[in-house]
Amino acid sequence: xxxxxxxxxxxxxxxxxxxxxxxxxxxxxxxxxxxxxxxxxxxxxxxxxxxxxxxxxxxxxxxxxxxxxxxxxxxxxxxxxxxxxxxxxxxxxxxxxxxxxxxxxxxxxxxxxxxxxxxxxxxxxxxxxxxxxxxxxxxxxxxxxxxxxxxxxxxxxxxxxxxxxxxxxxxxxxxxxxxxxxxxxxxxxxxxxxxxxxxxxxxxxxxxxxxxxxxxxxxxxxxxxxxxxxxxxxxxxxxxxxxxxxxxxxxxxxxxxxxxxxxxxxxxxxxxxxxxxxxxxxxxxxxxxxxxxxxxxxxxxxxxxxxxxxxxxxxxxxxxxxxxxxxxxxxxxxxxxxxxxxxxxxxxxxxxxxxxxxxxxxxxxxxxxxxxxxxxxxxxxxxxxxxxxxxxxxxxxxxxxxxxxxxxxxxxxxxxxxxxxxxxxxxxxxxxxxxxxxxxxxxxxxxxxxxxxxxxxxxxxxxxxxxxxxxxxxxxx
Ligand code: SAH
Ligand code: SF4
Ligand code: F3S
Numbered sequence: 001x002x003x004x005x006x007x008x009x010x011x012x013x014x015x016x017x018x019x020x021x022x023x024x025x026x027x028x029x030x031x032x033x034x035x036x037x038x039x040x041x042x043x044x045x046x047x048x049x050x051x052x053x054x055x056x057x058x059x060x061x062x063x064x065x066x067x068x069x070x071x072x073x074x075x076x077x078x079x080x081x082x083x084x085x086x087x088x089x090x091x092x093x094x095x096x097x098x099x100x101x102x103x104x105x106x107x108x109x110x111x112x113x114x115x116x117x118x119x120x121x122x123x124x125x126x127x128x129x130x131x132x133x134x135x136x137x138x139x140x141x142x143x144x145x146x147x148x149x150x151x152x153x154x155x156x157x158x159x160x161x162x163x164x165x166x167x168x169x170x171x172x173x174x175x176x177x178x179x180x181x182x183x184x185x186x187x188x189x190x191x192x193x194x195x196x197x198x199x200x201x202x203x204x205x206x207x208x209x210x211x212x213x214x215x216x217x218x219x220x221x222x223x224x225x226x227x228x229x230x231x232x233x234x235x236x237x238x239x240x241x242x243x244x245x246x247x248x249x250x251x252x253x254x255x256x257x258x259x260x261x262x263x264x265x266x267x268x269x270x271x272x273x274x275x276x277x278x279x280x281x282x283x284x285x286x287x288x289x290x291x292x293x294x295x296x297x298x299x300x301x302x303x304x305x306x307x308x309x310x311x312x313x314x315x316x317x318x319x320x321x322x323x324x325x326x327x328x329x330x331x332x333x334x335x336x337x338x339x340x341x342x343x344x345x346x347x348x349x350x351x352x353x354x355x356x357x358x359x360x361x362x363x364x365x366x367x368x369x370x371x372x373x374x375x376x377x378x379x380x381x382x383x384x385x386x387x388x389x390x391x392x393x394x395x396x397x398x399x400x401x402x403x404x405x406x407x408x409x410x411x412x413x414x415x416x417x418x419x420x421x422x423x424x425x426x427x428x429x430x431x432x433x434x435x436x437x438x439x440x441x442x443x444x445x446x447x448x449x450x451x452x453x454x455x456x457x458x459x460x461x462x463x464x465x466x467x468x469x470x471x472x473x474x475x476x477x
Contacts, residue, residue: 002030002031002032003030003031003032003041003042004031004032004033004034004039004040004041004042005023005026005031005032005033005034005040005041005042005043005044006033006034006035006036006037006039006040006042006043006044007019007022007023007033007043007044007045007046008037008043008044008045008046008058009046010046010047010048010054010057010058010081011046011047011048011050011054011081011082012048012050013162013209013211013248014104014164014182014211014213015046015047015048015081015082016162017147017162017164017211018046018080018081018104018107018145019044019046019154020150020151020154020155020162021107021145021146021147021149022044022046022080022107022110023151023154024149024150024151024154025107025108025110025111025146025149026042026110026111027151028149029111033154037068038068040075041074041075041076042075042076042077042078042114043075043076043077043078044077044078044079044080044110045058045077045078045079045080045081046080046081047079047080047081047082047083047084048081048082048083049082049083049085049086049087049177049181049352050082050176050177050178050350050352051347051348051350051352052350052351052352053350054083055083058079058083059094059095066095066097069097070097074118076099076100076114076117076118077097077098077099078098078099078100078101078102078110078113078114078117079091079095079098079100079101079102080101080102080103080104080107080110081103081104082104082177082178082181082182083181084101084102084103084104084127085103085104085105085127085128085180085181085182086177086180086181086353086354087101088101088125088127089101089125092123098123099113099117099123099124100113100114100116100117100123100124100125100126101123101124101125101126101127102125102126102127103126103127103128103143103181104128104143104145104181104182105127105128105142105143105144105145105183106126106127106128106142107145107146108146109126113126128142128143128183129142129143129183130180131179131180131183131184136184139183139184140168140183140184140186142183143167143168143182143183143184143186144167144186145164145167147163147164147188147192147196148192148195148196148199150196150199150200150203152203152204152205156402156403157402157403157439158203158204158205158440159204159205159206159207159400159401159402159439159440160205160206160207160209160400160402161200161203161205161207161208161209162209162210162211163193163196163197163200163208163209163210163211164188164210164211164212165187165188165193165210165211165212165215165218165229165232165247166185166186166187166188166211166212166213166214166215166217166218167182167183167185167186167188167212168182168183168184168185168186168213169182169185169213169214170184170185171213171214171251171290171291172289172356173278173288173289173290174287174288174289174355174356174357174360174361175288175318175321175349175351175352175355175357176352176355177352177354177355178213180354180355182213185213185214185217187218187219187220187227188220189220189222190220190227190231190232190235193232193236194235194236194239197236197239197242198239200242201239201240201241201242202241204241204440205241205242206241206242206243206244206400206440206442207242207243207244207245207246207400207423208236208242208244208245208246209246209247209248210229210232210236210245210246210247210248211247211248212247212248212249213249214249214250214251214254215229215247215248215249215250215251216229216247216250216251216254216255216256216259217251217254218232228256228258228259229247229259229262230256230258230259230261230262233245233247233259233262233263233266233269234262234266237266237268237269242268243268243400243442244268244269244270244400244425245266245268245269245270246269246270246272246427248274249274249276250273250274250275250276251291252275252276252277252290252292252296252297252300253291253292253296255273255275255300255303255304257303257307260303260304260307260308261307263307263308263311264307264308270425270426270427271308271310271311271312271425271426272311272312272313272314272342272425272426272427273304273311273312273313273314274313274314274315274316275300275313275314275315276315276316276317277297277315277316277317277332277335277339278290278316278317278318279317279318279321279324279328279331279332280294280328280331280332280333280334280335280336281294281324281327281328281329281331281332282294282295283323283328284321284323284324284328287321287322287323287357287361288318288321288357289356294331294335301313301339310426311426312342312426312427312428313339313341313342314341314342314343314344314345314427315336315339315341315344315345316344316345316346316347317332317336317344317345317346317347317377318347318348318349319332319346319347319348319349319370319373319374319377320348320349320365320369320370320373320374321349321357321365322349322357322361322362322363322364322365323361323362323364323365324349324365324373329373329377332377333376333377333380336377336380336381336384337380337384340384340388341381341384341385342385342388342426342427342428343381343385343452343453344377344378344381346374346377346378346381347374348367348370348371348373348374349363349365349370351363381452382452383452385452385453386450386451386452389428389450389451389452389455390450392428392447392450392455393447393448393449393450394446394447394448395446395447396444396445396446396447396460397424397425397430397444397445397447397455397457398424398425398442398443398444398445399422399423399424399430399442399443399444399445399457400422400423400441400442400443401420401421401422401434401438401439401440401441401442401443402420402421402422402423402439403420403421403436403439404418404419404420404421404436404439405418405419405420405421405431406419417433417434417435418433418434418435418436419431419432419433419434420432420433420434420435420436420438420439422443422445424455428455429453429454429455430445430447430454430455430456430457431454431455431456431457432445432456432457432458432459433458434459438459443459444459444460445457445458445459445460446458446459446460
């Protein structure tokens with residue numbers, strides 16, 4: 001009987017990548033993945049702590065499993081990810097049916113933790129060191145991840161892969177748990193990154209998304225040689241099979257000219273930058289300890305627009321941060337109006353234990369005010385996104401096809417048509433009625449409609465062979 005694993009993942013791309021690695025590792029040890037928690041003998045929760053809501057999600061779903069554990073005491077339940085690192089043994093108190101808790105730097109220990117839990121060991125905890133609990137080297141080592149175990153079956157699209165180039169964060173924005181949960185900033189060695197990129201290219205990956213919390217601060221030193229993100233892009237650009245290179249998340253202060261020149265000169269690098277501003281008010285930015293002013297951000301935007309015109313820029317905002325006045329909020333509104341981001345993720349401030357803001361700044365913006373500001377800023381951003389997407393109407397753009405979107409459609413011709421989805425070079429989502437065989441191809445799609453978040457198109461058949469578009473062809477998967 002194969003062992004069955006169920007895994008639930010919340011949080012950012014780092015967590016998705018960690019889950020991919022953990023599953024790849026367990027599959028090698030004979031585990032099979034199931035999407036039914038009731039059928040699993042091992043259940044893993046990969047958790048996020050960035051906002052309270054993210055934590056509640058996990059406690060909510062674990063609540064559901066409590067009964068299951070009572071009926072099937074053999075099931076092993078593990079909590080991994082940022083909440084595991086942040087709350088450690090507190091998790092056993094809140095959720096006594098959890099067997100082990102494992103931090104993002106100890107993922108390679110999961111097979112052992114499962115085995116030991118099965119053989120009746122007490123509850124187990126394997127986490128990294130706190131930011132003051134050892135020498136820098138010891139702390140760094142306790143937060144290292146294990147990345148090379150790539151498994152194309154575990155990605156939502158085998159043609160697109162995340163590749164971690166940086167671990168941790170040293171920026172310590174006052175609201176944020178990540179420097180505590182993911183440890184000190186560390187750039188992975190370029191040789192390791194390139195080797196992993198080649199494995200991914202051999203597995204059919206066409207788009208690589210390089211990951212780091214402040215990915216453009218990437219730096220690796222070996223002897224006298226310093227590698228920056230721009231150098232890494234040059235190196236990865238040479239890999240056959242890789243068609244597109246993206247990287248997230250950028251830190252506005254480190255958007256240096258060498259990087260802008262690399263984006264301009266390397267055609268595979270996408271003209272897309274996620275550059276969270278967080279607030280349009282200098283007073284708030286200072287309290288957040290973001291390390292830049294609106295003027296510095298503005299200067300950076302000017303350089304980007306001059307060096308790589310047409311680059312799509314997206315942002316994150318936090319509304320209702322400690323002490324944010326109506327006037328501060330209006331400045332975020334003005335910034336969204338001025339920069340016309342491709343899209344923005346807008347979050348209500350959530351106080352996180354252990355952060356500087358939680359210790360020193362009162363969370364004094366009422367919940368309803370946060371809610372209203374969130375809705376207002378989102379409505380404005382959506383209006384802008386929708387208006388700016390209209391320029392694509394009638395245009396034919398190259399889309400890297402990821403696979404079927406959730407919705408299945410019947411074509412009037414009777415052929416089996418499914419809604420396919422993919423992204424443009426500038427990271428816009430495109431959907432059209434197509435065929436599974438298009439997956440993994442770079443396809444010209446003509447756009448006929450556009451909403452704030454999606455471009456709707458149809459495929460231009462005269463550019464590609466008929467085999468891809470035979471609507472009646474048997475489905476390959
Ligand atoms: N390293 C990235 C983002 C990490 S977290 C960066 O620096 O941009 C993703 C986003 O969550 C952040 O950009 C921020 O907008 C939001 N966020 C982080 N901590 C938060 C908190 N305590 N409350 C609300 N939003 C938060
Ligand atoms: Fe958090 Fe700031 Fe680091 Fe981003 S840069 S992960 S917001 S501390
Ligand atoms: Fe959440 Fe950790 Fe990512 S706190 S956002 S899963 S780095």
